[in-house]
Amino acid sequence: MLKYPFSEVRSLWLDGSLVEFAEAKVHVLSHSLHYGSGVFEGIRSYKTPDGTAIFRLREHVLRLVASAKILRIELPYTVDELCYAVIETVRANELGDSYIRPIVFRGFGSLFVNPRLSPLSVAIAAWPTRPGRYLGEGTQETGIEACVSSWRRLSPSSLPPLAKATANYLNSQLIKLEAEENGYNEGIGLDEHGDVCEGSAENVFLVEGGVLLTPPLAGGILEGITRDAVLKLASDLGLAVREEGIPRGLLYTCDELFLTGTSVEIAPIRAVDRIPVGAGKPGEVTRRLQAELLGIARGETPDRHGWLTRV
Numbered sequence: 001m002l003k004y005p006f007s008e009v010r011s012l013w014l015d016g017s018l019v020e021f022a023e024a025k026v027h028v029l030s031h032s033l034h035y036g037s038g039v040f041e042g043i044r045s046y047k048t049p050d051g052t053a054i055f056r057l058r059e060h061v062l063r064l065v066a067s068a069k070i071l072r073i074e075l076p077y078t079v080d081e082l083c084y085a086v087i088e089t090v091r092a093n094e095l096g097d098s099y100i101r102p103i104v105f106r107g108f109g110s111l112f113v114n115p116r117l118s119p120l121s122v123a124i125a126a127w128p129t130r131p132g133r134y135l136g137e138g139t140q141e142t143g144i145e146a147c148v149s150s151w152r153r154l155s156p157s158s159l160p161p162l163a164k165a166t167a168n169y170l171n172s173q174l175i176k177l178e179a180e181e182n183g184y185n186e187g188i189g190l191d192e193h194g195d196v197c198e199g200s201a202e203n204v205f206l207v208e209g210g211v212l213l214t215p216p217l218a219g220g221i222l223e224g225i226t227r228d229a230v231l232k233l234a235s236d237l238g239l240a241v242r243e244e245g246i247p248r249g250l251l252y253t254c255d256e257l258f259l260t261g262t263s264v265e266i267a268p269i270r271a272v273d274r275i276p277v278g279a280g281k282p283g284e285v286t287r288r289l290q291a292e293l294l295g296i297a298r299g300e301t302p303d304r305h306g307w308l309t310r311v
Contacts, residue, residue: 005127013089013124016077024123031106031118036167038105039067042262043086044129045311047096048299053308054090054100055262055297057083059225061102067163068104073115075104077122083309089124090311099263100126105166134263135185140290143270143282144259146199148248149175149187153197153220161220169201176200186259188251188272191220196246199259202267203227206246207256207285216243226260226293232305233292239285256283265297266290 012024032038041064045054061082068075077085086100102124109118135144151174154161159168171189179187179200188204191197196204196215203224206213212234215221234241251257257269257277266289268282282290295301299308 005129009093009125009127011089011092013085015121015123018088018092024125026105026121027108029108029111031109031111031115032166034111035106035113035115036165036170037071037115037118038103038166039064039071039073039164040101040103040166041164043100043102044262044297045090045095045098045100045126046297046299048308050299050310052090052096052098052311053297053299054086054311056225056229056307057086057309059228061086063164063223063225064102064104067165070160070163071165073104073120075122076120082122082124085124086126087309087311089126093126095126095128097129098126099129100124103166135267139185140265140267141282143268143277143280144185145183145274146186146188146257146259146269146272147179147182147184148251148273149178149189149200151175151178151187151189153189153191155192156220161222162217164222172200186267186269190248191215193245194248195219196248196251197221199261202259202261202264204246205230205258205260206250206254207283208250208254210285211240211242212285213242213244213246213250213254215246219245224260226262226265229293229305229307230260230266230289233289236304237288237292251277254278256286258282258286258289266293 009021011018041060043060104122106115106118107121175187175189186199189197198221251272252275255278259267268286270280
């Protein structure tokens with residue numbers, strides 16, 4: 001028997017049409033299973049006073065298309081077609097708060113390394129979510145415990161961090177497993193030069209002397225959709241922002257520290273390597289940005305940037 005949340009999923013979108021959940025199958029010899037030859041996205045929808053709305057749908061689909069281009073994948077669908085397919089999937093499953101997973105992958109055809117010898121498939125799944133649970137119940141309010149991982153993040157000269165590629169996430173798994181086995185909620189990976197890079201699946205922000213700091217794209221990070229939203233909201237609030245290299249030591253001495261991402265939204269960090277961040281609790285800037293982001297996503301404050309797509 002399927003457990004929550006998948007027990008509530010009726011159908012998935014697969015290669016152009018909705019299919020029953022149980023019929024969405026791939027072969028055990030699919031190329032992507034063996035070589036990680038795929039790209040994907042993580043998107044959220046929220047239950048708002050005006051019905052379900054998807055947060056920054058088009059931006060996510062555009063990033064999916066960009067990831068495919070980097071991996072030399074020729075998508076058989078347009079951006080508009082993929083956006084509509086996401087809406088159709090959420091609507092068919094009558095979801096409110098949900099997580100949405102579009103994925104482009106190579107199926108059963110050949111197990112040579114060359115991915116073009118295997119057929120391409122596109123699937124979209126969506127399932128209900130419970131807010132604020134990705135890093136642990138209540139952590140959005142209290143903050144999380146993080147560590148600096150012994151695993152470095154991907155070098156841009158080895159794999160393309162700008163592509164949200166399935167293969168890239170082996171590195172993320174190693175960071176996450178190490179952190180949890182050592183009693184932390186999350187790990188922070190450094191880049192090839194030893195500067196702060198990312199969490200296992202999140203972007204990193206610091207507040208130092210009233211200035212919001214975050215690593216630059218050139219540092220080998222994923223160009224996060226939530227990261228971009230936070231940068232825009234910080235500008236709205238009149239906060240000074242700098243995208244620059246961040247030495248590891250600032251993780252311990254900064255005033256505030258938080259992670260951003262589709263799953264975590266904005267996750268405050270209260271300690272790194274057992275050293276308290278600031279006062280050891282979520283700070284004022286983090287709280288203000290949290291309230292702004294979630295207020296828009298949940299339809300509680302005006303959508304001044306046009307980020308919501310109604311279902």
